[in-house]
Amino acid sequence: MKSKPQKVLRQKVLRLKITDFLGIEIAELVVPEGAPLVEVSSNGKNGQGKSSLIKGLEFLLQGKKVLDIKPVREGANKATVVAETTDFIIEATVNKAKSVTYRITAKDTGMYQNNRQIIDELMGKTSIDPVEFSNMSSLEQFRSLMEVTPLDVDVDELNKKRKGFYDERTFVSRTLKGITGSINNAENPDPDLPKVEIDVNDLLAELKVEEDKQVRIDNVQSDIDSYCDAFEDSKQEQSELEQSLKDLQQQISNKKTELENIQSDWDKAEEAIQSLPDSNPDPIKERLTSLSDTNQKIRDARDYDELAKNLSSANAEYEKLSKEINGIDNQKAQSLQRAKFPVEGLSVDLDNKVVTYNDPDTEFGAMPFSQVNDANKLMVSAMIQLSSHPNMQVCIFKGASVIGKGIRAKIEQHAIKEGYLAIFESLNKSEIPGIVIESGIVVDVVE
Numbered sequence: 001m002k003s004k005p006q007k008v009l010r011q012k013v014l015r016l017k018i019t020d021f022l023g024i025e026i027a028e029l030v031v032p033e034g035a036p037l038v039e040v041s042s043n044g045k046n047g048q049g050k051s052s053l054i055k056g057l058e059f060l061l062q063g064k065k066v067l068d069i070k071p072v073r074e075g076a077n078k079a080t081v082v083a084e085t086t087d088f089i090i091e092a093t094v095n096k097a098k099s100v101t102y103r104i105t106a107k108d109t110g111m112y113q114n115n116r117q118i119i120d121e122l123m124g125k126t127s128i129d130p131v132e133f134s135n136m137s138s139l140e141q142f143r144s145l146m147e148v149t150p151l152d153v154d155v156d157e158l159n160k161k162r163k164g165f166y167d168e169r170t171f172v173s174r175t176l177k178g179i180t181g182s183i184n185n186a187e188n189p190d191p192d193l194p195k196v197e198i199d200v201n202d203l204l205a206e207l208k209v210e211e212d213k214q215v216r217i218d219n220v221q222s223d224i225d226s227y228c229d230a231f232e233d234s235k236q237e238q239s240e241l242e243q244s245l246k247d248l249q250q251q252i253s254n255k256k257t258e259l260e261n262i263q264s265d266w267d268k269a270e271e272a273i274q275s276l277p278d279s280n281p282d283p284i285k286e287r288l289t290s291l292s293d294t295n296q297k298i299r300d301a302r303d304y305d306e307l308a309k310n311l312s313s314a315n316a317e318y319e320k321l322s323k324e325i326n327g328i329d330n331q332k333a334q335s336l337q338r339a340k341f342p343v344e345g346l347s348v349d350l351d352n353k354v355v356t357y358n359d360p361d362t363e364f365g366a367m368p369f370s371q372v373n374d375a376n377k378l379m380v381s382a383m384i385q386l387s388s389h390p391n392m393q394v395c396i397f398k399g400a401s402v403i404g405k406g407i408r409a410k411i412e413q414h415a416i417k418e419g420y421l422a423i424f425e426s427l428n429k430s431e432i433p434g435i436v437i438e439s440g441i442v443v444d445v446v447e
Contacts, residue, residue: 020076022052036415039434130381189301225242344386
């Protein structure tokens with residue numbers, strides 16, 4: 001029994017041989033020593049098998065989940081994909097029932113029995129094609145990257161909560177503006193105004209009391225005036241009677257008595273008028289005149305106080321919602337900081353669901369991935385694909401016919417720098433080393 005292998009080191013594909021897989025009858029791709037880039041083409045024809053070869057490599061990298069309904073070529077019983085890497089010979093076999101077996105041989109020591117460990121370390125859970133990823137919509141790029149780099153929070157749930165708080169805060173903000181405008185347009189109330197409106201009936205009752213007082217005073221004053229007149233008349237009569245003192249002595253005596261009685265009544269009336277409270281109905285009449293204005297001011301003051309209370313309450317609610325929103329934003333930001341994106345400078349805008357990239361070699365800062373130049377898009381996309389199977393340093397570029405020579409040269413330099421093999425799937429062959437496939441077999445080798 002062979003000893004348990006050590007941790008798998010990064011592997012480069014050196015040779016790939018595919019038999020009876022999809023449209024391939026037999027095809028072998030040998031990577032020239034040190035070549036960073038190889039090409040699989042079909043002389044300008046579709047349906048010849050170049051995509052089947054690429055699919056076979058994806059099957060090796062990702063396993064059974066990428067297989068079509070009928071992965072075995074018509075007329076064959078099984079399909080095999082064999083890859084020679086830096087340290088291993090890896091053979092994957094699939095039959096018509098889509099049952100998959102692996103055979104892994106270490107070049108230096110022979111076959112390992114622990115195939116599952118090697119497979120797990122070499123395979124990826126998913127894969128992103130650089131050309132396809134570069135041409136995706138911003139939302140599709142975002143979703144694809146999130147599959148490769150899942151966050152430790154539920155972004156959709158956080159965005160749902162944030163939208164709820166944001167909509168609620170927007171409503172509160174509108175309320176705040178309305179209250180603030182009303183307060184700014186309102187007159188600051190007189191602090192001496194009563195808090196309750198004045199009832200006109202109460203004020204009329206007060207006036208009635210004062211008018212009754214005045215009536216009593218007027219009546220007593222009339223009596224005093226009458227007494228005064230009577231006194232003068234009696235005094236005159238006394239003077240006349242004194243001329244006939246002797247004859248009218250009795251009358252004078254009577255008149256004296258009458259005068260004394262009148263004087264007594266007069267004194268009583270004077271005392272009575274002194275004890276009566278002063279009457280002043282004018283202020284009440286003035287208050288009645290301005291009663292409507294006063295009550296309006298009281299109502300305005302009450303409304304002003306209510307607006308002030310509502311403003312304070314709305315401000316508090318606005319601040320509370322802002323804290324909730326900031327908390328969610330911080331939670332998402334911290335999750336992004338913890339996330340391990342496959343490329344330095346790569347991240348996402350969780351609010352707009354956009355992939356962003358901050359090229360460390362420029363001073364432009366983070367920008368939407370859609371605004372990144374085509375060469376950098378493909379190179380970053382390649383690193384994303386490599387991150388899904390970091391121990392297999394091979395990157396597949398489907399539909400590579402659209403990649404011009406200038407960008408192709410940059411990808412080649414990037415592959416050398418990062419140590420991976422780039423495999424181009426192209427419709428027409430070029431000067432790139434590789435193979436040409438027609439009708440499921442290799443018809444030409446470009447060296």
